[in-house]
Amino acid sequence: MFERLRGTRDFLPHEMAARKKVFSSIKKTVEEFGFFETDTPAIELFDLYSIKSGEEIIEELYAFQDKGGRMICLRPELTPSVVRLLVSRAKELSFPVKWYSIPRLWRYERPQSGRLREFYQLNIDIFGSEDPKADTEVISCAIKLLCDLGFDKSDIEVRISDRRLLQEFLLTLGITNFHEVLRAIDKREKISSDDFRLMLYNANLDDCQIKKIEEFLDSKGNFLTTLEALSKQYMGESISIVINSLLKIAQNLTDRGYEGFITFDPSIVRGLDYYTGMVFEVHDRKREFRALFGGGRYDNLAELFGGEHIPAVGFGMGDAVLELMMRRKNIWPEEKLELDIFIATIGNVDTEVSRLSTVLRNNGFTVDFDIMNRNLSNQIKFASKLGAKFLLIVGERDLKEGIVTIRDLDSGKESKILLNEVISSPSKYLTKVL
Amino acid sequence: MFERLRGTRDFLPHEMAARKKVFSSIKKTVEEFGFFETDTPAIELFDLYSIKSGEEIIEELYAFQDKGGRMICLRPELTPSVVRLLVSRAKELSFPVKWYSIPRLWRYERPQSGRLREFYQLNIDIFGSEDPKADTEVISCAIKLLCDLGFDKSDIEVRISDRRLLQEFLLTLGITNFHEVLRAIDKREKISSDDFRLMLYNANLDDCQIKKIEEFLDSKGNFLTTLEALSKQYMGESISIVINSLLKIAQNLTDRGYEGFITFDPSIVRGLDYYTGMVFEVHDRKREFRALFGGGRYDNLAELFGGEHIPAVGFGMGDAVLELMMRRKNIWPEEKLELDIFIATIGNVDTEVSRLSTVLRNNGFTVDFDIMNRNLSNQIKFASKLGAKFLLIVGERDLKEGIVTIRDLDSGKESKILLNEVISSPSKYLTKVL
Numbered sequence: 001m002f003e004r005l006r007g008t009r010d011f012l013p014h015e016m017a018a019r020k021k022v023f024s025s026i027k028k029t030v031e032e033f034g035f036f037e038t039d040t041p042a043i044e045l046f047d048l049y050s051i052k053s054g055e056e057i058i059e060e061l062y063a064f065q066d067k068g069g070r071m072i073c074l075r076p077e078l079t080p081s082v083v084r085l086l087v088s089r090a091k092e093l094s095f096p097v098k099w100y101s102i103p104r105l106w107r108y109e110r111p112q113s114g115r116l117r118e119f120y121q122l123n124i125d126i127f128g129s130e131d132p133k134a135d136t137e138v139i140s141c142a143i144k145l146l147c148d149l150g151f152d153k154s155d156i157e158v159r160i161s162d163r164r165l166l167q168e169f170l171l172t173l174g175i176t177n178f179h180e181v182l183r184a185i186d187k188r189e190k191i192s193s194d195d196f197r198l199m200l201y202n203a204n205l206d207d208c209q210i211k212k213i214e215e216f217l218d219s220k221g222n223f224l225t226t227l228e229a230l231s232k233q234y235m236g237e238s239i240s241i242v243i244n245s246l247l248k249i250a251q252n253l254t255d256r257g258y259e260g261f262i263t264f265d266p267s268i269v270r271g272l273d274y275y276t277g278m279v280f281e282v283h284d285r286k287r288e289f290r291a292l293f294g295g296g297r298y299d300n301l302a303e304l305f306g307g308e309h310i311p312a313v314g315f316g317m318g319d320a321v322l323e324l325m326m327r328r329k330n331i332w333p334e335e336k337l338e339l340d341i342f343i344a345t346i347g348n349v350d351t352e353v354s355r356l357s358t359v360l361r362n363n364g365f366t367v368d369f370d371i372m373n374r375n376l377s378n379q380i381k382f383a384s385k386l387g388a389k390f391l392l393i394v395g396e397r398d399l400k401e402g403i404v405t406i407r408d409l410d411s412g413k414e415s416k417i418l419l420n421e422v423i424s425s426p427s428k429y430l431t432k433v434l
Numbered sequence: 435m436f437e438r439l440r441g442t443r444d445f446l447p448h449e450m451a452a453r454k455k456v457f458s459s460i461k462k463t464v465e466e467f468g469f470f471e472t473d474t475p476a477i478e479l480f481d482l483y484s485i486k487s488g489e490e491i492i493e494e495l496y497a498f499q500d501k502g503g504r505m506i507c508l509r510p511e512l513t514p515s516v517v518r519l520l521v522s523r524a525k526e527l528s529f530p531v532k533w534y535s536i537p538r539l540w541r542y543e544r545p546q547s548g549r550l551r552e553f554y555q556l557n558i559d560i561f562g563s564e565d566p567k568a569d570t571e572v573i574s575c576a577i578k579l580l581c582d583l584g585f586d587k588s589d590i591e592v593r594i595s596d597r598r599l600l601q602e603f604l605l606t607l608g609i610t611n612f613h614e615v616l617r618a619i620d621k622r623e624k625i626s627s628d629d630f631r632l633m634l635y636n637a638n639l640d641d642c643q644i645k646k647i648e649e650f651l652d653s654k655g656n657f658l659t660t661l662e663a664l665s666k667q668y669m670g671e672s673i674s675i676v677i678n679s680l681l682k683i684a685q686n687l688t689d690r691g692y693e694g695f696i697t698f699d700p701s702i703v704r705g706l707d708y709y710t711g712m713v714f715e716v717h718d719r720k721r722e723f724r725a726l727f728g729g730g731r732y733d734n735l736a737e738l739f740g741g742e743h744i745p746a747v748g749f750g751m752g753d754a755v756l757e758l759m760m761r762r763k764n765i766w767p768e769e770k771l772e773l774d775i776f777i778a779t780i781g782n783v784d785t786e787v788s789r790l791s792t793v794l795r796n797n798g799f800t801v802d803f804d805i806m807n808r809n810l811s812n813q814i815k816f817a818s819k820l821g822a823k824f825l826l827i828v829g830e831r832d833l834k835e836g837i838v839t840i841r842d843l844d845s846g847k848e849s850k851i852l853l854n855e856v857i858s859s860p861s862k863y864l865t866k867v868l
Contacts, residue, residue, distance in 0.1 A: 001521060001522065001738035001739065002478075002479060002481070002482045002518045002520075002521075002522075002739055002740070003476065003479070004474070004475055004476055004478070004518065004519075004522075005475060005479065005500075005504070005506060005834065008477060009473075009475065010472075010473070010474050010475070010519045010523070011468030011472060011474075012472060012475040012519070012526070013472055013525060013531075013533065014472055016470070016471045016472055017470070019473075020471065023751055028798075029795075031800050032795040032798065032799065032800050032801060033795060033800075033802075034773060034800060034801060034802030034820070036447030036450070036451070036577060036771060037449055037450050037451075037454065038445060038446060039437055039443075039444070039445040039450055039453075040438070040444050040445075041439060041442035041444070041552050042476065042540075042552065043439055043442060043508075043540065043551075043552060044438070045439065045440065047436070048436045062477075062500065064498035064499075065498075065542075065544045066439075066496065066542060068542075069441070072439060074477075074508075078742060084436045085444045085446070086439065087435060087436075087762075088435065088436075088438075088444070089444070089446060090435075092446070093446075094816060094819045095806075096805060096806060097447075097800070099447065104476060105537075108479065108500060108501045108502075118475050126805070128806075129805045129806055131805045131807065133784075134805050136788075138703035140792075142849060144795070146655065162626070177639075183777040186704065189738075218553075220483045228858070232531065252784065252788055255784070255785045255788035255789060255791070256788050256792045257792065282757075305435065305436055306435035306436070307435070313454060316641070329818075337470060339468060345475075350567075350686065350689070351689045354570075354686055354689035355689060355690070358690045358691065359576075361463075361466040361467060361578070364462075364466065365466065365469060365593070366465050366466050367466060367468055368466075368467075368468030368532070369529060371560070371563045371565045371567040371571065372529075372530060372563055372565065373565070373566050373625070382528060385528045386468070414735075432441060432531075
C-alpha cells in the first residue's frame with residue numbers, strides 16, 4: 001500500500017465539505033472588502049524566492065532542477081509570485097489593486113501541530129496606496145473574516161506595530177545594528193528572558209540599552225492611549241510620522257468597531273525580511289497556538305523585483321492553525337455529506353430513472369440513484385449516508401399508475417405524486433411538496 | 435525582472451473572473467450528478483506514479499529528491515493519488531463513492547497550444563460499481579457539463595469503445611501481442627496510413643490481418659446500429675458480454691437524450707495503461723484541437739495498489755483545450771471585474787465611509803472606496819474600471835443634512851437618500867432604490 005508523504009493531507013468528501021464551508025466564508029468576506037482573486041503558478045524560478053524571503057523560508061524550500069536544467073522551486077509563500085505578476089503586468093493595471101488568492105504552499109519543515117509541509121494560505125494585498133487607509137482595510141478584513149467564521153474579540157488579539165517605530169527608538173539609544181537586534185526581538189517570545197538578554201549582549205548592547213529596550217517592548221496596551229503617550233514622549237519628526245500613521249489606523253479601526261481586537265505592541269517585528277512599515281500578527285488570546293497569521297507593509301519589493309515603486313500592504317493566513325483554533329472553539333463545520341434527492345428504485349425502472357434524474361439535475365438539484373441493484377431498504381440506508389434530504393421512490397408497480405413516492409428523510413413524512421408532474425415542472429412541484 | 439516559467443500561467447483578476455465562472459459551472463454540474471469533492475497532495479512518492487501511469491507520463495514527470503532523501507514528484511495526473519486515498523481509507527467508505535476534484539497537474543512537455551507544463555484537470559470517478567450505469571453516469575456527466583458551458587451536439591463528439599472489444603477481435607484474428615498492436619492503433623489518427631501499416635508489420639501482422647483490423651476500426655458510426663450489427667457478427671460469449679454492456683450504455687444515454695453526442699468507434703484505445711473496459715474520448719467535431727478529454731474503466735488499479743478489488747470508472751478533462759474550444763465558439767465568459775458598490779468621497783468623510791462600508795459589507799455587498807485621495811471625477815473613473823454597479827457619493831456638505839447620493843453606473847440615474855436609512859437597513863433600502 002502506498003503512503004502519502006509526511007506533512008501532507010488527504011481530504012475525503014465529508015472532510016472536504018467542512019473545509020469548503022470555511023474557505024467559501026473566507027472568500028465571501030474578502031470579496032465584500034473589494035479584493036479580487038488572482039492565480040499564479042505553484043512552480044517558480046528558485047531566484048524569485050532566494051532574493052528576499054526570510055532565511056528560514058529558503059532553508060525549507062523544495063528546490064530542484066527541472067529537465068531543462070533550470071533551478072526551480074515549489075512556492076513556500078505567495079508574496080514574491082504576486083509581486084512578480086504585478087511588476088510584469090503593471091502597465092495593464094489601474095492602481096490601487098486589491099488582490100487575494102488561496103494558494104497551496106510547500107515548506108520542508110518538521111511536521112507538527114499547526115505546521116505542515118503542504119498547506120493552504122489565504123493572501124490578501126493592496127498594491128499602489130501608501131495611505132494608512134490601505135493598512136486599515138487589510139487589518140479590518142483580517143478581523144472581519146475571523147468574525148464571519150465565528151470568532152470574537154474574546155478569542156482573537158491583533159497585535160500591531162511598525163518596524164520603523166522600533167528602529168527609530170533603537171536610534172535614540174544609539175543602536176544601528178538593526179538586523180541582529182530585530183532578530184533577537186522577533187525571537188523574544190519563544191526564548192527565556194536570560195537568553196534574550198544574551199542575544200542582545202552578543203549584539204554589543206549594554207545593560208542600560210537592554211533595560212530600555214525591555215521597557216519599550218513591554219509598553220504595549222490600549223492601542224490609542226499607548227500611541228498618544230508615545231507621541232508625546234518621542235517628538236522627533238520621523239518617529240512622529242510613524243506614530244501619526246499608526247494613530248490614523250487606530251482611529252479608523254475604532255470607527256469600524258474593531259478597537260476591542262487591537263493591541264498596540266512594539267515587540268511585533270515579523271520574520272520576513274521585506275517588511276518596511278506597519279506589521280501585525282493575529283493570535284489566540286490564550287496563546288495555545290502559534291500566530292494564526294501576520295502581515296504588514298512591504299513598500300520596496302516591487303522595485304527590488306525590477307518594477308516601479310509600488311507601495312504594498314497585505315497578510316498571509318495559513319489553514320492549519322486556523323483549523324486547530326476553530327476546532328478548539330467548536331466552530332469547525334460539521335463534517336457531513338449533503339444531497340438533495342436520492343432516487344430509490346423497485347424493479348426495472350431504468351428508463352424512468354434516467355429521465356427523472358436528468359430532469360431533476362437540469363433543474364439544479366443534486367441527485368443520485370442506485371447503481372448497485374440493492375433492495376429498497378439498503379438503498380434507503382445508503383441515501384441517508386449521502387445526507388440525502390429527500391427520497392424519491394420509483395417502483396415498477398406504482399409506475400403503472402404513473403405514481404412515485406416522495407419521502408422527507410428528516411421527518412419521515414411521505415406522499416405520492418404523479419411522475420409526470422415532477423418531470424414537467426420539478427422545481428415548482430418539489431418546492432410545493434417539500 | 436523575473437519571468438514566470440514556460441508553460442505556466444498567471445491570471446489577473448479579470449481573467450480569473452472568467453475562469454471562475456467556467457469552473458463554478460463545471461462544479462455545479464458535477465455536484466448535480468452526485469459527485470463529491472476530494473483533495474489530495476500535489477506532491478507524492480515517485481513510485482506511486484511510476485508503477486502504472488503510461489510511459490509518456492513518466493518521461494514527463496517533475497521528479498526530485500526531497501531534503502529527507504525521498505524520491506518524490508509533482509502529480510502528472512490524479513488517478514493514482516485518488517486510488518491511493520481510496521485504498522488507504524476504504525474501510526471508512528460506503529460504496530459506491532462518486533468523487534471529483536480539479537487538481538493542478540504538472541508535466542514537463544514542450545509547451546504548445548492546448549498543452550502546458552502546469553494545468554488544471556477536472557477528474558470524476560465512480561468507485562465500487564461494475565454496472566454499466568456507472569459508465570453512463572460518467573459519460574452523461576461529461577456531456578452535460580459541456581452543454582452547461584454552452585456546447586451542443588454540433589460541437590462535440592463522444593467516441594466510445596471498450597478495450598476488451600478490440601482485444602477479443604484481435605484474438606479472432608489470432609493476434610495476441612496486444613500491447614504493440616494497441617499502441618499502433620492508439621497512434622493511428624496522428625500518423626499516415628502507411629506508417630500505421632508499417633507499425634503493424636513490425637508487430638508481425640500479415641496483410642490479411644492488417645486489412646481486417648482497418649475494416650474493423652473504420653466500422654464506427656451510429657452507436658446502437660453498429661453495436662447490434664457487431665453483436666450478430668461476433669457471437670463468441672466473452673465478446674457478447676462486452677457488446678451487451680456497451681448496448682446498455684447506449685440505451686441509457688439514449689433515454690437521457692444524449693444519443694446525438696455519441697459515436698461508437700472501435701479505434702478508441704486511450705494511452706493510459708490502466709484501462710480495462712469501456713474507454714471514451716471527447717473531441718470537437720471539426721478536429722481542430724487535441725482530444726478535449728478521455729476516460730474509461732480501470733477495475734484493477736485499487737488491487738494493484740494493495741487494496742481490495744474496487745471497480746472504477748472516470749475521466750479527466752484538462753482546462754487548456756477546453757479554454758481554446760470555448761474561445762473558438764465565443765462562449766468563454768467576458769473577462770471583466772464586478773463590484774456592487776463603490777463609495778466616492780468629497781472632503782473629509784473618513785469616519786462616515788468607515789461606518790458605511792462596514793455596514794454594507796456586513797450585509798453582503800462587495801464594496802470598495804477611495805484610498806488615494808483622488809478627486810470625484812477620478813474616483814468615478816476608477817469605480818467603473820472595477821465594474822461597480824452603483825456609486826454612493828458621500829460629500830462633506832451633503833452630510834451636514836445627513837444625505838448621500840446613489841448613482842446607477844449603467845443607467846446614470848441618481849437619487850439622494852438619507853445616510854441613516856442606508857445604515858439602519860441597507861439591504862432593504864438599497865433593493866428599493868436599485
